Amino acid sequence: MANSQDEHDIFCDVPMIHEDRVRSVYESMPDDDFLFNLAEFFKVFGDSTRVRILCALHHSELCVCDLSALLSMSQSAISHQLRVLRAARLVKSRREGKVIYYTLMDEHVKQILDVGTEHLNER
Amino acid sequence: MANSQDEHDIFCDVPMIHEDRVRSVYESMPDDDFLFNLAEFFKVFGDSTRVRILCALHHSELCVCDLSALLSMSQSAISHQLRVLRAARLVKSRREGKVIYYTLMDEHVKQILDVGTEHLNER
DNA sequence: ACCATATATGAGCAGATGTTCATATATCTT
């Protein structure tokens, strides 16, 4: 039987040092499709404009104008980002006449912002 | 006194519909520097290769070879991403001879992955 | 019907990001 450092198999053409461990992890991993969606979800938090919008909505319901003024950014830029946030189901909107109000979708958004904040604060 | 829809002020040159609300949110917002760092932190989770690495390390300590094999990606690609994860203090490493083992840095990583997973699972 | 206001969206562009390829560094073996 070959040395484990020479082992190559279904996983890839690179050597594996701990084949058993890798195999075990492989079986416990969620499928790639799910992990892709998870990354896409986090990607939405990975932009300072969107984080600032989420943080603002954490405190109060706001319309696009308000967010524009608050963040000193063009209405178009804010609208584009709100579209991304809506698609990721992180915010929801309601119309009142010409004005559209945005709020956070649920508690998960706040939880994630909080855990991130904690991590940054611990040095 | 001007109509509130005509109000322009220190925030921006766009009209604000709810000046008081905006002012109140403005005062409660963390400073931009912090929000930038927060976004940078989440950005690290926003790539499927890195999420897969984190998910793998969630289950077991692994070396670069193992991750390479597990994810069917080049050693170089994995190494580059581990560098990003190290810089964000999401993983730590220990050397044992030629081999370098990676593990998750702390509980925050798991918490964030868990909250994200929850959010995706609720339809 | 017409104009103003609030928001959304498509195209285009500049800057960021992730991979590959080549190579460097570090450790172990002989």
Next chain:
DNA sequence: AAGATATATGAACATCTGCTCATATATGGT
């Protein structure tokens, strides 16, 4: 010391992202 192995890193490149600008849509007021 020389070679093999494990990892790290810089440059180059193709793709993705977020903004601007122009324009479209929707609602309200006159």
